[in-house]
Amino acid sequence: MGERQRVEALAVAYEERLAEQREGRRERGAFYTPPHLVSWVLDRALGPGVSRVLDPACGTGHFLVAAARRLGARSVHGSDLDPEAVAIARARLLAEDPTLTPEEVAQQVRVADGLTAWDGELFDAVVGNPPFLGQLRRRTAGRSDARPAAYTDTSAVFLHRALDLVRPGGTVALVQPLSVLAARDAGPVRRAVAERGAVSDLWCSPRPVFAGTAVLTCVPVVRVGDPAGTDPDGWGRLAAPSFGVPPVELRAGDRVVGDLATCTADFRDQYYGLVPHVSDGGLVDSGAPLVTSGLIEPAACEWGSRSTRFARQRYDAPVVHLAGVRAGPLASWAAARLVPKLLVAGQGRVIEAVVDEQGAWLPSVPVVTVVPHDPGDLWRLLAVLLAPPLVADAAARYLGAVLTPGSVKLSARQLAALPLPADEDAWAEGAVLAERAQRHRDPAALAATARVMARAYGGGAEVTAWWLGRAGGGGQVP
Numbered sequence: 204m205g206e207r208q209r210v211e212a213l214a215v216a217y218e219e220r221l222a223e224q225r226e227g228r229r230e231r232g233a234f235y236t237p238p239h240l241v242s243w244v245l246d247r248a249l250g251p252g253v254s255r256v257l258d259p260a261c262g263t264g265h266f267l268v269a270a271a272r273r274l275g276a277r278s279v280h281g282s283d284l285d286p287e288a289v290a291i292a293r294a295r296l297l298a299e300d301p302t303l304t305p306e307e308v309a310q311q312v313r314v315a316d317g318l319t320a321w322d323g324e325l326f327d328a329v330v331g332n333p334p335f336l337g338q339l340r341r342r343t344a345g346r347s348d349a350r351p352a353a354y355t356d357t358s359a360v361f362l363h364r365a366l367d368l369v370r371p372g373g374t375v376a377l378v379q380p381l382s383v384l385a386a387r388d389a390g391p392v393r394r395a396v397a398e399r400g401a402v403s404d405l406w407c408s409p410r411p412v413f414a415g416t417a418v419l420t421c422v423p424v425v426r427v428g429d430p431a432g433t434d435p436d437g438w439g440r441l442a443a444p445s446f447g448v449p450p451v452e453l454r455a456g457d458r459v460v461g462d463l464a465t466c467t468a469d470f471r472d473q474y475y476g477l478v479p480h481v482s483d484g485g486l487v488d489s490g491a492p493l494v495t496s497g498l499i500e501p502a503a504c505e506w507g508s509r510s511t512r513f514a515r516q517r518y519d520a521p522v523v524h525l526a527g528v529r530a531g532p533l534a535s536w537a538a539a540r541l542v543p544k545l546l547v548a549g550q551g552r553v554i555e556a557v558v559d560e561q562g563a564w565l566p567s568v569p570v571v572t573v574v575p576h577d578p579g580d581l582w583r584l585l586a587v588l589l590a591p592p593l594v595a596d597a598a599a600r601y602l603g604a605v606l607t608p609g610s611v612k613l614s615a616r617q618l619a620a621l622p623l624p625a626d627e628d629a630w631a632e633g634a635v636l637a638e639r640a641q642r643h644r645d646p647a648a649l650a651a652t653a654r655v656m657a658r659a660y661g662g663g664a665e666v667t668a669w670w671l672g673r674a675g676g677g678g679q680v681p
């Protein structure tokens with residue numbers, strides 16, 4: 204067995220041992236990168252003129268060895284907190300290039316915190332797969348708290364740090380959890396990228412690629428110094444095609460949902476406050492149906508025809524006893540909710556919204572309540588929320604912020620910010636169809652609403668078909 208094969212076998216044995224010690228591996232965030240992903244990254248990061256590359260959390264050196272094979276072993280640098288992994292990475296590089304001395308390779312690959320080890324140095328490219336560790340695990344990931352506060356994930360701190368370590372014109376390509384695309388905690392790093400460069404390419408996968416973990420990942424390729432910038436709120440759109448979300452150019456007017464209505468979410472006080480007042484079984488005098496997210500479908504409410512869960516119990520038809528509520532701290536809350544409104548499910552395959560024309564229902568967390576300033580706008584607002592291009596745009600924009608990418612989860616604030624359509628005539632037609640769809644539980648009218656509202660936003664058959672396919676998963680659409 205040659206030296207190269209011997210050290211490669213060492214790396215494999217080490218990783219297998221790590222895999223057996225699952226827990227230790229999770230602690231350090233050590234999940235090794237599959238070769239096809241290493242190649243994808245290096246194809247983009249190691250362009251012409253690149254001669255100095257860093258992997259700041261190099262593990263046993265998968266990126267380093269692959270980069271050494273392209274550029275020569277003297278071009279690569281790495282660091283890792285794990286001395287055993289570093290020893291293997293060094294041995295692998297020595298096997299790649301026997302002219303390297305152990306002293307040289309020890310300078311190139313260090314047992315060190317990748318967030319602080321390379322102060323003052325510049326590289327043409329920073330690549331790799333830094334640890335994904337939540338805040339609680341920060342300590343095991345070294346001094347990541349040396350970077351700007353409040354990131355949920357260490358991997359985003361590595362991305363931020365890498366921007367300082369790359370020369371203008373250089374590239375940063377680090378594996379990240381998919382949540383970096385839209386999570387609020389990663390907002391500072393997306394803004395830093397926008398200030399310093401642009402995302403030129405994005406790899407992402409709708410399936411996990413790291414053995415032993417369900418985390419979905421992506422690799423934003425950042426060109427440092429590219430003046431184009433990348434909208435910090437627009438990363439999800441770059442990933443949308445990988446999740447089957449059709450691209451859309453919204454033709455929207457100047458106004459937003461919030462100009463026509465007040466959107467409000469409820470919280471734990473309302474949730475727990477209702478518990479003693481809810482019972483099962485049909486309408487009683489002075490009772491209000493309690494509508495959970497699971498009961499809301501596009502233009503339909505399944506209350507009474509489908510069972511649901513509330514406060515760890517199953518109900519066939521949960522009713523809130525208003526006499527009790529009105530005597531307690533939720534009296535004014537209930538009064539504000541018992542008005543003509545729309546209810547929007549917390550998360551769904553599309554935006555799931557239904558009109559409560561009589562103002563008779565109470566929402567259960569996380570349902571969002573949309574109360575129009577003018578009740579004459581109820582059906583117009585329903586038509587908006589059923590519009591396929593609007594839903595596709597929201598699904599793309601917030602991709603990565605939900606556990607099931609491609610599903611739609613909007614906060615009250617995000618709902619209020621949705622733009623209204625530019626085409627008033629199509630919108631008016633859509634409102635009539637949406638009303639018919641809900642009143643008559645008419646699937647054909649719902650499909651027609653989708654088609655007309657796609658037109659209202661300048662969308663076509665592709666986005667309508669996407670919406671119909673998704674809304675069919677339990678809604679009225681056949």
Ligand SMILES: C[S@@+](CC[C@H](N)C(=O)[O-])C[C@H]1O[C@@H](n2cnc3c(N)ncnc32)[C@H](O)[C@@H]1O
Pocket residue numbers: 231232233234235236258259260261262263264265266282283284285288315316317318331332333334335343344345346347
């Ligand atoms: C997911 S592994 C990736 C290894 C390598 N990039 C690869 O794909 O083969 C992450 C590595 O980060 C290391 N690590 C964790 N915190 C670190 C830190 N602050 N500085 C350097 N390395 C760190 C772990 O020991 C682990 O080897």
